[in-house]
Amino acid sequence: MTKAHPWMANSVPEVKQEMLAALGLNSVDSLFSQIPEDHLYGKPFNLPPQLASEVALSRHLDDVLSKNATCKDYLCFLGAGAWPHYVPAICDEVANRYEWQTSVFGSPTSDHGRNQAWFEFCSQIGALVEMDFVGLPVYSWGCAIGHSVRMASRMTGRRRVLIPEVMDPERLMVLQNYCEPREMARHITIDTVRVGPDGQIDRDDLQAKLGDDVCALYIETPSYHGVIDADPGALCAMARASGAEAIVGVDPLSLGLLEAPGAYGATIAVGPTQPMGVHMNAGGGVGGFIASPDEARYTSEYNTLNISIGETQKEGEYGFGLTLFHQSSYGMRDEGKDWTGNSVYLWALANTTYMAAMGPEGFAEIGRLIMARSRAAAEAINALPGASVDLSRPFFKEFVVQFDKPVAPINDTIRTLGIFGGKDITGEPGVEGHAALYCVTEIHTPEDIAQLTSALKEALA
Numbered sequence: 001m002t003k004a005h006p007w008m009a010n011s012v013p014e015v016k017q018e019m020l021a022a023l024g025l026n027s028v029d030s031l032f033s034q035i036p037e038d039h040l041y042g043k044p045f046n047l048p049p050q051l052a053s054e055v056a057l058s059r060h061l062d063d064v065l066s067k068n069a070t071c072k073d074y075l076c077f078l079g080a081g082a083w084p085h086y087v088p089a090i091c092d093e094v095a096n097r098y099e100w101q102t103s104v105f106g107s108p109t110s111d112h113g114r115n116q117a118w119f120e121f122c123s124q125i126g127a128l129v130e131m132d133f134v135g136l137p138v139y140s141w142g143c144a145i146g147h148s149v150r151m152a153s154r155m156t157g158r159r160r161v162l163i164p165e166v167m168d169p170e171r172l173m174v175l176q177n178y179c180e181p182r183e184m185a186r187h188i189t190i191d192t193v194r195v196g197p198d199g200q201i202d203r204d205d206l207q208a209k210l211g212d213d214v215c216a217l218y219i220e221t222p223s224y225h226g227v228i229d230a231d232p233g234a235l236c237a238m239a240r241a242s243g244a245e246a247i248v249g250v251d252p253l254s255l256g257l258l259e260a261p262g263a264y265g266a267t268i269a270v271g272p273t274q275p276m277g278v279h280m281n282a283g284g285g286v287g288g289f290i291a292s293p294d295e296a297r298y299t300s301e302y303n304t305l306n307i308s309i310g311e312t313q314k315e316g317e318y319g320f321g322l323t324l325f326h327q328s329s330y331g332m333r334d335e336g337k338d339w340t341g342n343s344v345y346l347w348a349l350a351n352t353t354y355m356a357a358m359g360p361e362g363f364a365e366i367g368r369l370i371m372a373r374s375r376a377a378a379e380a381i382n383a384l385p386g387a388s389v390d391l392s393r394p395f396f397k398e399f400v401v402q403f404d405k406p407v408a409p410i411n412d413t414i415r416t417l418g419i420f421g422g423k424d425i426t427g428e429p430g431v432e433g434h435a436a437l438y439c440v441t442e443i444h445t446p447e448d449i450a451q452l453t454s455a456l457k458e459a460l461a
Contacts, residue, residue: 006052071280071420075448077377079398079439080224080423081141081170081272082280085253086443087350088357091277095350114349115320119307121348124355125289128255128363129269130262132294135304135324137273137287137344137351142171144270144288145218145249146178147338151268151290151301152216152245153188154337162209162217162244164201165192166430168224175218188215195430199227199393201235210242216268220249221258225430225437226374226398228254233264240265252276252289254396256363257371268292277354278347287344287351303328303338366442370397373449374440380453381438386460397441400425403434405460411436413459419452 005011010019016028025031032040051057076084094100099112122134138144149161161179163172179188191209194202201219210217217239221229229235236246248266250258253275261269273287274280292298299306308323329336358366378399382389386404393399401422403410411421422436440449 005050006054069415069420074415074418074420075444075451076420077422077438077440077444077452078420079441080437081168082283082286083275083397083439083441084280084443085275085441087277087279088354090357091350091353094353095277095346100346100349111320115307115322117349117352118345119309119320120356121352122307124352125252125291128252128260128355129250129266129271129291130260131266131269131291133299133306134289134291135302135306137289137348138304138340139288139343140171140174140286141249141270141272141288142168142174143178144290145171145247146175147303148245148247148268148270148290149175149188149216149218150178150186150338151298151303152247153186154301155245155297156215156243158213158215158244159187160189160191160211160213161215162191162193162206162239164195164219164223166195166199166224166428167220169428171224192429193217195223199223199225199390199395199430200229203234203238206235206238210238210244212243214239214242214244216245216247218247218249222251222254222396222398224398225400226395228258228394228396230394232261232266233259236261236265236267240267251397253363253366253370256360256365256367258367258396262291262293268298273344273347273351277350285347287347299324300327301337303336303340304343305330305340367396369442370440373442373444374399376446377438377440377444377449377452380449381456384453384457384460387456398437398439400431401436401438402432403436403460406434407436410456410459414452414455417455417458419455421456 004013010016020026020028051060071084100114118136122136125134126132138147152161153159163175176190179190180186193209194205196202206217217235219229219232219235221232223229232248236248239246245267246265247268247270248261250261250269250271252271269291271289273289274285278285278287290302290304302324304324305322305328306324308321310319311317312319325331327337329339374395374397378389378391378395381387381401382391388402389399407424407426411424414421422438425431425435425437426433
């Protein structure tokens with residue numbers, strides 16, 4: 001580059017020469033001399049002309065973004081990792097306050113109430129899952145699974161984990177990353193447990209695969225396909241009987257209806273935070289939580305920080321502080337339990353606001369509403385020629401639709417009618433034929449479901 005870039009101060013030729021002189025170099029190419037010649041691209045990049053003004057850049061971005069079809073303009077029945085839930089206005093109002101945005105991380109003396117808000121997040125998640133210890137959130141549900149499996153491996157000294165054969169491919173890939181390649185010293189082997197036609201984990205197959213080398217059993221209820229397990233407590237008991245940890249993944253919005261994992265014997269609970277007051281943000285609003293009993297064998301294995309509360313010298317006053325620094329990568333760098341960083345702490349404030357606004361009755365109400373609306377949608381779709389839903393499965397929010405035709409053209413057709421259809425899961429484990437995963441939440445009205453049914457009828461004709 002021979003001239004300065006308008007938004008890159010160090011691209012000014014004089015500044016570049018000053019930096020090179022400080023390094024004792026004559027050219028930028030000298031910085032890359034160690035790279036073999038055959039590894040270099042060697043051709044000019046086909047880049048668009050440089051935009052020279054902020055006005056031009058703003059117009060360009062507006063033109064590009066206007067090509068997107070958004071969930072504000074279209075009905076969305078797509079979930080599978082980022083779900084269309086209503087975000088109360090108070091969540092945005094609180095999370096966007098200037099005090100929070102300048103103290104998401106920083107010195108405790110300038111936290112502006114940040115530590116108290118985080119303490120409330122941990123307390124509220126703990127109440128939902130009925131567990132006493134909750135770490136600060138991690139980047140995603142998949143990351144929470146990965147960290148919890150590695151926690152279990154360190155606690156038990158074992159290096160094999162059992163998971164359902166039917167699992168969100170994205171969450172599975174994240175877990176595979178955390179379990180490391182086979183050649184690595186800390187590799188954890190992932191084995192799958194059979195899932196029956198009813199969507200339930202095969203108890204006999206699980207019993208056959210449990211052994212003294214299994215560090216944990218990971219299950220989800222509701223599952224990736226939305227199926228509610230009939231007796232997750234029995235699965236947890238089987239895992240604990242073999243000396244393994246029982247890790248349960250849950251949708252927090254289901255816990256207004258379903259029993260909490262801590263109540264039926266789970267030893268670690270994980271799940272997503274995006275359903276609680278965070279916009280989908282093109283899949284960028286995700287987060288994950290990890291919870292466990294408040295016992296040293298668990299707390300000493302967390303990679304995350306924790307918020308502590310204590311009384312002060314003034315009666316009725318409390319102070320909040322960050323703990324577990326010493327065992328995290330903040331305190332031990334590469335020797336920490338697992339790597340952690342400035343995670344989704346701002347989303348935790350939105351989650352805290354959401355949970356406080358909803359309360360126990362709110363969670364029960366939204367759980368009942370989601371269950372009723374998703375069931376109504378499934379029944380309406382099942383009545384269409386060329387589509388079917390297994391209504392014998394108890395499900396929450398998401399369900400599998402089998403089609404007589406490929407899913408892609410069906411989704412293409414209903415998109416022209418202003419609807420985002422379900423995720424195409426054709427060919428995934430546990431699926432036969434053409435199938436899509438549909439998501440129905442509290443935002444979907446009976447009129448929305450009727451509109452979807454009408455569009456599918458036209459696409460299947």
